[in-house]
Amino acid sequence: REELDAVGGSSYLAELTNYVPTASHAASYAEIVAQAAVRRRLIKAGGDITELAFNEELTVPQLLGQSEAELFSVSDASLKQDLSSMEDILNDSFERLDELYKNKGAIRGIRTGYRDLDNKTAGLQRSDLIILAARPAMGKTTFVTNLAYNIATIEKKSVLFFSLEMSKEQLVDRMLADAAGVDSWNIRTGNLSDEDFAKLADAMGEMAEAPIFIDDTPGVSVLEMRTKARRAAHDGELGLIVIDYLQLMQGSGSAKSSANRVQEVSEISRGLKLLARELNVPVIALSQLSRSVESRDPKIPQLADLRESGSIEQDADIVMFLYREAYYNPETERENITDLILAKHRHGPVGTIELYFHPERLRFMSLDRKHGE
Template identity: 35%
Template sequence: MERHEQIEKSVLGSMLTENYLIVDGAVKQDFFLSHIHKNIFGCMQALLAKGRPVDFVTLLTMMEPAALGGANYLAELTHFANPTKFDRYVDMMCEAWKNRVKNRILIQAKEEDWEIGMIQQAFEELEKEGNAGIETNISMDLMKMGERPYEEVQHTPGVPTGLNDLDKLLDGFQPAELIIIAARPSMGKTDTLNHFALHAGLAGYKPIIFSLEMSRTSMIDRFIAITGGYNRLRMRNPYTHFTEKQKSNWLPTLGRLSEANIHIDDRAGLTVSQMRAAARRIMHTEPKLKPILFIDYLQIIRGDTPSHNRTEVVGQISSELKQIAKEFNCPVVCLSQLNRSVETRDNKRPVMSDLRDSGNIEQDADVIGFLYRDDYYDKETDRPGLLEIQIAKHRNGPTGTATVGYVKETGILHNIDWTRERMA
C-alpha cells in the first residue's frame, strides 16, 4: 500500500512540475487508490480545462484544503516528481486498477452465480476501457480513402537530409522510423549527424540532440564550423587564426545557426526513459514545430536494468528507441559503432554483421546506413574527400549508396556535381 501511495505521489508531483503530463499521461481518476489523490487529480483537470496554471496555490482555490490533504501536503508533492519514470508509474497504476476491478468482478460473479462467459465478457470490456482512446477499427480509415483514386496525390516528403542523392533514396527521414547510422571511429559519424540536424532545423523542424559522448560546448563549436565553413583547428583560437573576413562573418554565422532551433542535451549515461522525458518536455515548449531526435550514440545509452549481457541490453535499447519514434511520430536518428571485424577484411566497406552488440538493431531499425571513406584507409586513393552513405536496409523503400563530399577540416558534407566531376 505504501509503495502504491508513493507512486501516486510521484505521478501527481510530476504533473505539478510539468502540467502537460495531466493530458499526455492518459491517466484516469479511478487509477488513484487514495481519495485525496482522486480529488487532487480532478482539480488539476478542472484547472487545465479553464486554461489556468496548475500549482499547489491554484489547487487550493478549487476545494477545501482538507479534501486535498492540506496546503503542506500539496506543496510537498513536487518533492516526489520524477518525469522520467512517469510513464512506467502510470502503467503500474493502470494495472493495479485493472486488478482491483477484476477482483470486484469475481466477487460479484460469485455472489450472483455468473456463467463463465459473462465473466470473460466483463474482463474483455475492462481491457477495452483500459485502452480507451486507442482506435483499432479501420472502417473510418477506409471511408476516408473512398475518393483516393480520383484525387491527385499531395506528396509530403520526410525531413530533408540536405543531401540530394540520399533524399532520392529515403525521401527524407520519415515519421515514426528508427534510422541507424553506423561506422567505425573517425569515419565522420558525428559530423554526419550534425549535418542532418542543421538542415532539419533550417527546414523548420525541431532537432533534439542527445550527445552522450561529446560536450555541449564541443557540439556547438562543430555546428559553428559547419555553418560558417570554419576550419576547426583555427577555431581553437579565432582571435589569432581567423582572417578579418572570417571574423566579420562570425555574428552572421551565429545568427543563421540560431535559426535552426537546435536543442542539445549532453548529459552522460542517459537511459531511453530519461531521453523520452526530456524530449517530451522540449517538444511542449514549441508544440507547433515537428521534432526529430538525434542520438550520439547507441552503445553508450544506459540500460534501465543492470545486465552483464550487453547484447541483450542494446537489443532492449533499440526496441525502446523504435517505440519512441512511434509514440512521438517523428524520426529517431541514432549513431552506432561497428565492431573491429571490418578492419580484418580487404574490403573495408561495412556489412550488417559488423553492427556492434547488434542484438535486435537490424530487426528494429527501419533504415540502416553505413558510412565509409576510401581516403581513411588509403591516403593515395583517387577518391579523396568522398563519403559513402550506404543504405543497407530500407524497410519502406530502395537500398543503395549516396556518395557525397566531406571536408574533414570543417565537418561539412555537401552534394557533388557529378557532371563537373567527370569534366575535371
C-alpha cells in the first residue's frame, strides 16, 4: 500500500494506461531511458566527488584518483554498451546472410522506383550518405523529388525534405506536375484547362496522403537539421532525408575566405554522414559542381570535380552525377536521355544508367517504363 502511494496511487496508475507508447518507437524510448540513466549516474558521481573534496584526510593525489575512478565507472558502464563482441556480430551477420541466401537477388534496401538503380545498389541502404551532383539545369531537384515521391508512395516510408533553394510551394508544384501529368509551365502561369484542373484536384488528393515533410528554412545548419530529423524519426519510421542542396547549408562558423568555405563544406558533409549513421537512415544531399566541368570535352562530370569541395567525395558512400548531353549539343539523337552516372559505390558496382526525361511533367523515368508507355 505504501509503495502504491509512493508512485502516485491507483488513480495515477490507471491514468497511465491512456499513454501507452507504440512499439514502433521502442528503440527511441530505450535511448531516452539509457541517456537518463547515464545522467543519474553522473549526478551521483558528482555528489560523491564533492564529499571526497571535503575529506581533509585524503591527499590531493588520492582525491584525484578516487574522483577519476568515480567518473570512469560511469563512462565504463556507458561505453560497454557501444562495444560488440565478434561472436555477437557474427551471429547478426549469419542471420542477415541467411536471409539474403534464401531471397537471392532481392532488393534489401529502400526501393527508389528506378529498377536499374535499385539493381545496382540493392536499394538505398540505411546509414548511407549519397551525393547527387551536377551542373545547373541537369535536373537534380527534379530527380530527387521524383525519387522522394516514389519512396513515400510506393514504400510508404516517411521522407524529410530540406529545401534550401526553393520554397515549399515551388517544390510541391513540381510534384503536382508529375503526379497529375500536367505541364509544369501551365501550372506556374495558371493556363489550365478544365481537364488539367480536374487532374490536379485528383493528384492533390493522392499527394495529401504521402508522408513527405518539407522544411524550406534557408541556410539551415547541420545542428538544426539534426534536431528536426531526430524529431521526425521520433514521430514515425523515417525512410529518407533529402537536402537540396549542400552548399547552401550553414556551417558552425562564418566563412571569411574560400579556403575556410572548403573546410566548412567538409564539416557539413561529415555532419551529414554522422546524421545518417545516428538515425540509421539514407541521406541524399545534392551538390552543385563548379564551372570547371564545362572547360573540357566531353563535359561529363568526374569524381575529381568534387575534390575541389572539401571531403564530400571521401565522406560519401555513393556519388552519382546527372549529365544531359542535349544541354550542350541540341543536335544529339539522345534528346531526352539523361545519364545517371554511379561514379562511386563503396559497397558495390559503378556504372551509367540511362533515364528518360519528360521536361513538361518534370519527370525522370526508367527507359523500360517509358517504352511501355
